[in-house]
Amino acid sequence: MSAGTITIASFAFSGPVTVPAGATVTVTNTDSADHTVTGDSPGQFDVRVPAGQTVTFTAPAAAGTYAFHCSIHPDMHGKLIVR
Ligand SMILES: [Cu+2]
Numbered sequence: 483m484s485a486g487t488i489t490i491a492s493f494a495f496s497g498p499v500t501v502p503a504g505a506t507v508t509v510t511n512t513d514s515a516d517h518t519v520t521g522d523s524p525g526q527f528d529v530r531v532p533a534g535q536t537v538t539f540t541a542p543a544a545a546g547t548y549a550f551h552c553s554i555h556p557d558m559h560g561k562l563i564v565r
Pocket of ligand 1: 517552
């Protein structure tokens with residue numbers, strides 16, 4: 483079961499979402515364009531979310547606030563809180 487969900491709509495991320503360390507995070511993309519959820523610091527997480535689809539990724543194992551962006555649309559920013 484997913485611990486939290488990030489929704490992408492109209493080229494914006496919902497959130498911030500808070501999840502336990504190492505949890506499964508669901509990302510639902512309601513747009514007609516592909517997006518990514520990419521941690522601002524390399525190696526955190528990086529998942530591509532095709533248009534209209536839902537994917538999951540594993541939250542970092544360390545608590546903290548993780549800023550992320552879309553690597554396709556650099557103006558899109560969000561935050562994932564791990565605790
Ligand atoms: Cu995007």
